[in-house]
Amino acid sequence: MITLEKFQTLLPFVTATVKGEVISLEVPAEKLLEAATALKNKGYDYLRDIVGIDYGNTFGVMLSISHPFLSDEIVVLKATTANRENPVFPSVISLWKSADLYEREVHDFFGISFSGNPDMRRIFLRQDWNGYPLRKEYDTTPELNPIPTENEDLDALENLPKINVNANSKFEIQHSIFEKEEYVVNFGPQHPATHGVLHLRVALEGEIIKKIDPNFGYIHRGIEKISETYTYPQILHLTDRLDYLSGAINRHGLCLAVEKGLELEVPQRAHYIRTIIDELTRIASHILGWGCMCMDMGAITAFVYGMRDREKIMDIFEETCGGRLMANYSTIGGVMSDIHPNFQRKVKEFIPYMRKMLKEHHLLFTGNPIARGRMDGVGHLSREHAISLGATGPVGRASGWRNDIRKIEPYAAYSKTEFTEMQRSEGMTFDRYIIRLDEIEESLKIVEQLIDNIPGGNYCAKAKAIIKLPEGDYFQRVENARGEFCVFITSRGDKYPYRIHFRSPSMTLVNVLKAITPGTKIADLIMLGGSLDYVIPCIDR
Amino acid sequence: MFHFKVITGWIDALLRTFLNDGWTLTVEFVLIGIVLLTVYAVIALMLIWAERKICAFFQCRLGPTRVGPFGLLQSVADMIKILLKEIIRLNKADRRLFRLASFLVIIASLCTFGAIPFDKGLHAIDFNIGVFYLLAVSSLGVVGILLAGWSSNSKYTMIGAMRSGAQLISYELSCGLSLMTVVILSGTMQLSQIVEQQATGWFIFKGGIPALIAFVVYLIAGHAETNRGPFDLPEAESELTAGYHTEYSGIQFGFFYLAEYLNMFIIAAIASTMFLGGWMPLHISGWDRFNQVMDYIPPVVWFFGKTAFCVFMALWVRWSFPRLRIDQLLKLEWKILMPISFANIVLMAIWVLLFN
Numbered sequence: 001m002i003t004l005e006k007f008q009t010l011l012p013f014v015t016a017t018v019k020g021e022v023i024s025l026e027v028p029a030e031k032l033l034e035a036a037t038a039l040k041n042k043g044y045d046y047l048r049d050i051v052g053i054d055y056g057n058t059f060g061v062m063l064s065i066s067h068p069f070l071s072d073e074i075v076v077l078k079a080t081t082a083n084r085e086n087p088v089f090p091s092v093i094s095l096w097k098s099a100d101l102y103e104r105e106v107h108d109f110f111g112i113s114f115s116g117n118p119d120m121r122r123i124f125l126r127q128d129w130n131g132y133p134l135r136k137e138y139d140t141t142p143e144l145n146p147i148p149t150e151n152e153d154l155d156a157l158e159n160l161p162k163i164n165v166n167a168n169s170k171f172e173i174q175h176s177i178f179e180k181e182e183y184v185v186n187f188g189p190q191h192p193a194t195h196g197v198l199h200l201r202v203a204l205e206g207e208i209i210k211k212i213d214p215n216f217g218y219i220h221r222g223i224e225k226i227s228e229t230y231t232y233p234q235i236l237h238l239t240d241r242l243d244y245l246s247g248a249i250n251r252h253g254l255c256l257a258v259e260k261g262l263e264l265e266v267p268q269r270a271h272y273i274r275t276i277i278d279e280l281t282r283i284a285s286h287i288l289g290w291g292c293m294c295m296d297m298g299a300i301t302a303f304v305y306g307m308r309d310r311e312k313i314m315d316i317f318e319e320t321c322g323g324r325l326m327a328n329y330s331t332i333g334g335v336m337s338d339i340h341p342n343f344q345r346k347v348k349e350f351i352p353y354m355r356k357m358l359k360e361h362h363l364l365f366t367g368n369p370i371a372r373g374r375m376d377g378v379g380h381l382s383r384e385h386a387i388s389l390g391a392t393g394p395v396g397r398a399s400g401w402r403n404d405i406r407k408i409e410p411y412a413a414y415s416k417t418e419f420t421e422m423q424r425s426e427g428m429t430f431d432r433y434i435i436r437l438d439e440i441e442e443s444l445k446i447v448e449q450l451i452d453n454i455p456g457g458n459y460c461a462k463a464k465a466i467i468k469l470p471e472g473d474y475f476q477r478v479e480n481a482r483g484e485f486c487v488f489i490t491s492r493g494d495k496y497p498y499r500i501h502f503r504s505p506s507m508t509l510v511n512v513l514k515a516i517t518p519g520t521k522i523a524d525l526i527m528l529g530g531s532l533d534y535v536i537p538c539i540d541r
Numbered sequence: 542m543f544h545f546k547v548i549t550g551w552i553d554a555l556l557r558t559f560l561n562d563g564w565t566l567t568v569e570f571v572l573i574g575i576v577l578l579t580v581y582a583v584i585a586l587m588l589i590w591a592e593r594k595i596c597a598f599f600q601c602r603l604g605p606t607r608v609g610p611f612g613l614l615q616s617v618a619d620m621i622k623i624l625l626k627e628i629i630r631l632n633k634a635d636r637r638l639f640r641l642a643s644f645l646v647i648i649a650s651l652c653t654f655g656a657i658p659f660d661k662g663l664h665a666i667d668f669n670i671g672v673f674y675l676l677a678v679s680s681l682g683v684v685g686i687l688l689a690g691w692s693s694n695s696k697y698t699m700i701g702a703m704r705s706g707a708q709l710i711s712y713e714l715s716c717g718l719s720l721m722t723v724v725i726l727s728g729t730m731q732l733s734q735i736v737e738q739q740a741t742g743w744f745i746f747k748g749g750i751p752a753l754i755a756f757v758v759y760l761i762a763g764h765a766e767t768n769r770g771p772f773d774l775p776e777a778e779s780e781l782t783a784g785y786h787t788e789y790s791g792i793q794f795g796f797f798y799l800a801e802y803l804n805m806f807i808i809a810a811i812a813s814t815m816f817l818g819g820w821m822p823l824h825i826s827g828w829d830r831f832n833q834v835m836d837y838i839p840p841v842v843w844f845f846g847k848t849a850f851c852v853f854m855a856l857w858v859r860w861s862f863p864r865l866r867i868d869q870l871l872k873l874e875w876k877i878l879m880p881i882s883f884a885n886i887v888l889m890a891i892w893v894l895l896f897n
Contacts, residue, residue: 183696185696185697185700191782192778192779192782193779193780204700207700207704207867207868294863295779296779297779297863297864298770298771298773298777298778298779298862298863298864299861299862299863299864300600300860301599301600301860301861302863304600304601304602305600305601308601364861365863368862368863370771370862370863370864370865370869371863373865373866373869374863374864374865374866374869521866521867521868522700522780522781523774523777523780523864523866523867524866526779526780
């Protein structure tokens with residue numbers, strides 16, 4: 001194959017295999033950085049994710065890389081190391097800015113160090129946690145990590161450990177993130193505007209922000225670890241709880257991944273229903289995101305309006321899916337149950353209602369001089385920056401990066417609909433604000449095209465009672481309301497996944513916040529957080 | 542016209558028949574104090590209820606409905622609740638200043654409240670420098686806010702207090718300047734005189750364009766003085782959780798809450814006294830019948846009606862607009878409102894020379 005040859009000539013030391021759209025390149029650990037640099041120089045500017053994996057006797061990392069504009073081709077760099085005592089890989093932080101948080105995550109769960117990354121603190125767990133939970137030999141005895149009765153020491157939280165590759169004493173304090181005399185304020189974990197439990201340590205100079213340091217993990221539930229002991233239909237229910245505002249879309253992603261592995265033919269009716277539910281979820285999420293951003297800027301009425309419109313969608317969900325926030329609707333092979341008799345009528349009533357309300361929202365907020373004054377000239381995110389930070393979804397599109405998975409790799413019924421991928425070029429706060437409202441319009445168009453054409457037939461294909469994925473790696477991505485949501489499954493032929501990983505689109509958005517806030521005011525920090533619209537349970541998993 | 546002077550005069554005469562002058566004054570002081578405190582509390586409760594209802598109306602909600610008819614007793618229930626709440630002692634706060642701060646805020650607003658002319662004869666203190674007194678006393682509140690922010694020993698309250706200091710001191714200027722335009726027009730600072738002069742026409746009509754400008758500037762600056770949205774930066778909920786009063790609890794917080802609502806009322810009351818004729822009914826020269834009908838409405842109703850109108854405007858603005866940023870807030874005052882106010886004073890002087 002031509003593509004494989006391309007990589008083989010570029011990187012003679014790799015073994016390349018191809019499966020679907022995924023090209024796997026196996027690299028020796030010490031050549032990882034070299035291979036990554038070569039790919040980066042070829043224009044592969046988008047690092048999707050770094051996945052750690054414990055193969056039993058070796059540790060591995062997988063770097064999922066794409067060309068930002070031809071991202072229907074996914075390159076996965078795989079490297080393994082047999083050193084179980086002190087596994088080290090070279091860091092790729094010099095190539096992709098998004099690598100920072102990804103490497104910290106792998107370090108936190110596997111104890112894999114990345115030489116060259118200065119920040120090797122734990123990211124989700126407490127700094128004083130014993131053991132690395134996603135290692136297969138991890139000891140889950142509660143005595144090892146008792147429920148803490150004391151607050152986490154903030155000094156310990158800020159000290160960057162020095163990576164000493166050779167010696168046994170790995171954590172030597174290098175220096176602190178903040179200097180002693182800096183005025184550091186905690187935003188969160190409990191704060192009205194953190195959209196969950198995000199903890200931001202913010203260094204201030206008067207009203208101006210100098211530096212921010214996000215801390216995650218306050219709602220970390222270990223979903224990836226739990227999933228290793230759950231069957232696939234059980235894991236489905238956890239996906240709704242990742243990004244709870246686009247729960248249906250996440251679940252759709254996992255269903256598609258498992259169906260791909262089982263080579264299960266999903267009925268068209270299920271595809272249509274899933275697409276409509278996904279788009280309604282997206283509308284609900286965007287309208288809430290809009291309301292939250294307005295509330296972050298002090299307009300509480302706008303938030304209530306957003307909630308009011310979202311309620312209509314929740315009512316539709318309640319009838320058809322049984323759940324409101326957690327729709328629990330997609331299942332392996334189709335959907336849980338057929339649509340409610342009222343479904344089509346209610347959706348058709350909702351479309352003109354939402355269009356009318358969008359006009360009202362524009363009247364209330366978009367044209368407001370104070371709102372425009374607040375959003376103008378703040379929070380610029382260039383396209384290169386967005387790609388390097390891996391800011392997918394509306395945020396990336398507001399900066400001019402075409403990254404809509406619905407267009408790149410149409411799944412479900414998206415290939416049968418016509419819609420425009422909303423795109424703006426400035427990358428300012430206002431673009432991120434307006435693009436969500438524009439995407440609601442597009443989603444309404446999609447729903448309008450599908451709602452009358454739902455084909456008859458079965459709503460769910462018959463899957464086996466016990467679902468066992470054949471051995472191999474599976475990969476599926478979907479466009480959720482915040483960006484690219486990816487599912488990585490490594491199966492060893494059991495009814496449980498050997499390793500499952502979810503790419504959180506929100507995690508990189510916090511990195512974006514870190515990059516664009518210095519120099520702005522406190523009020524801007526909150527507003528920018530609103531414009532990025534991250535959801536913390538998705539980050540924490 | 543029915544004036545409260547009849548009742549207050551009768552009480553005064555009654556007391557004088559039994560007591561000598563000194564004792565009469567003492568008893569009257571006590572009576573006025575009690576009445577003012579009661580009215581203060583009742584107005585605050587009514588305002589809290591009104592705000593919740595109006596805000597609910599703007600937001601497609603119902604607001605309080607359960608306690609009493611139309612939820613009227615909801616704020617009474619809330620008051621009882623807040624009285625019963627525990628006052629949390631802070632470990633590292635400066636306790637004395639911490640306690641003092643909430644009193645300072647409420648005293649400042651009470652003192653201003655006392656000087657408002659509700660009706661002829663229903664006016665506790667009528668200084669000949671009434672306008673000065675209002676401005677001076679109402680700006681004392683900022684001391685309490687700064688103290689609250691400082692003594693709580695918390696970073697959020699500190700930022701809130703600094704914002705508040707910058708904001709209140711700046712907007713005090715426009716507030717004062719726009720009231721000065723009215724003083725130029727009326728030629729007096731005594732509030733009762735100012736109201737009396739508006740018998741022939743409210744100042745907003747008499748003063749023409751400069752008075753209209755001053756009224757708008759006063760409404761904006763006064764709204765900013767009350768720390769309410771879009772100028773609620775000192776207590777910006779989404780940024781500073783609750784700003785300068787983050788650490789307060791129980792009735793100490795209640796004092797800040799009361800003062801906030803009463804300040805809104807006071808600003809509206811001053812606006813209606815200075816620009817909309819206070820308790821004077823609406824008279825249009827030539828329309829005698831109309832004027833007669835207007836006279837049948839008691840002055841107290843006129844006063845509270847006008848004030849309610851101004852309060853409604855404040856609520857309308859609050860529940861529609863997003864919050865300003867600190868630099869935009871200061872820019873609005875120092876670069877826009879203050880130059881306008883200065884120019885407006887000159888304009889008013891010319892107006893007075895030409896037309897009066």
